[in-house]
């Protein structure tokens with residue numbers, strides 16, 4: 001119970017502030033006053049969530065998923081499918097890092113601080129996690145007005161970035177760090193073997209399928225973003241939701257929203273569009289990612305458009321996407337998991 005949080009490097013802490021990393025209906029206990037809880041506190045929190053909602057009985061422990069396959073049609077029969085029904089499937093990424101592949105992380109404590117979410121005293125969520133901030137960014141498939149606004153506000157986005165960057169530069173003493181490259185001397189003096197974790201998310205997600213057809217579908221074209229509709233399901237792979245492949249600044253919050261969307265889909269409270277429409281959505285995300293992430297487009301992060309993305313999930317589920325009271329709060333107050341407690 002607890003996934004990556006069971007076994008982390010000593011002194012690991014949450015990088016996301018606590019208010020953004022919690023389940024909407026399960027606040028952190030008062031016994032954790034820290035803004036950035038450590039790994040034991042995160043683990044406790046996840047475990048108490050599972051106990052509180054009696055989820056343990058639904059988890060099969062000590063079992064490794066070796067592969068998944070769709071029971072029913074064969075690969076050939078699936079090729080021409082245009083419409084399919086939804087039941088349930090599950091996918092978990094295989095975690096490769098373990099005792100067979102140990103790794104060491106080299107870091108300098110003086111320079112690498114816990115992130116500060118108050119650059120020059122201004123809370124970061126007011127700069128990046130409200131609706132106004134999302135107006136500064138172009139969106140997949142946006143209309144003329146949103147596109148115009150994003151273009152007009154681009155200089156302000158740059159100013160925000162420079163403002164935050166100057167604070168980071170000062171706090172982490174980066175200018176000094178660049179002049180005195182400590183890692184270069186450390187490399188000579190210390191006999192450290194640095195290995196990567198070998199974590200290959202794309203390979204894992206592909207290999208889990210027994211079907212060659214699904215293996216080919218899931219990752220899509222190598223020069224496009226992984227084609228998941230709503231960052232969650234593949235239009236041509238039935239009965240399967242992928243939670244957690246596309247990331248965000250607070251993954252628990254994002255994953256919870258996706259799980260709720262998937263649950264509503266399974267309950268048939270809304271219908272999916274056609275495969276063509278879903279693929280067109282993915283193509284628009286692909287363009288957006290290439291515009292902003294350059295060569296790192298392949299794996300999605302919805303961070304810059306978190307509220308806009310949640311709006312889409314809400315609309316699908318028939319929820320009101322606007323979760324604040326009044327124009328000012330709606331435009332400038334930061335959004336977080338607590339805004340989505342109830343439908």
Ligand SMILES: Cc1cc2nc3c(=O)[nH]c(=O)nc-3n(C[C@H](O)[C@H](O)[C@H](O)COP(=O)(O)OP(=O)(O)OC[C@H]3O[C@@H](n4cnc5c(N)ncnc54)[C@H](O)[C@@H]3O)c2cc1C
Pocket residue numbers: 002003004005008009012013014015016021063064065066092093094095243244248249250251252255
């Ligand atoms: C050091 C560290 C710090 C992080 N800090 C943050 C942070 O501050 N904020 C944030 O938002 N995110 C952070 N993350 C990202 C973090 O991965 C996610 O927030 C979240 O824990 C992912 O949860 P998950 O359930 O999707 O995956 P995981 O936590 O990876 O859980 C997957 C589980 O599935 C199991 N599993 C894998 N393959 C199989 C198989 N074949 N069969 C059966 N079981 C299998 C694994 O053993 C594991 O228990 C951090 C990650 C790390 C490693």
